[in-house]
Amino acid sequence: xxxxxxxxxxxxxxxxxxxxxxxxxxxASIEANIEKITDIAEIMDYNIMSVPALxxxxxxxxxxxxxxxxxxxxxxxx
Numbered sequence: 003x004x005x006x007x008x009x010x011x012x013x014x015x016x017x018x019x020x021x022x023x024x025x026x027x028x029x030a031s032i033e034a035n036i037e038k039i040t041d042i043a044e045i046m047d048y049n050i051m052s053v054p055a056l057x058x059x060x061x062x063x064x065x066x067x068x069x070x071x072x073x074x075x076x077x078x079x080x
Contacts, residue, residue, distance in 0.1 A: 026074035
């Protein structure tokens with residue numbers, strides 16, 4: 003099971019990334035624990051410069067942009 007975290011403050015881009023992640027997980031038919039992190043202190047622990055950010059299995063794979071469903075699918079297959 004993959005652990006996926008969406009780091010963000012609740013902005014529209016953060017919500018779009020969350021929806022894209024959920025769609026990608028559904029399309030890929032994988033089991034994933036999706037967690038939304040909004041606490042600034044916890045977000046800072048990941049040393050990212052901008053949100054939204056995407057963390058898969060504790061590795062930051064993207065920050066500062068909204069990934070498409072296809073981009074997320076590609077990352078989930080790694």
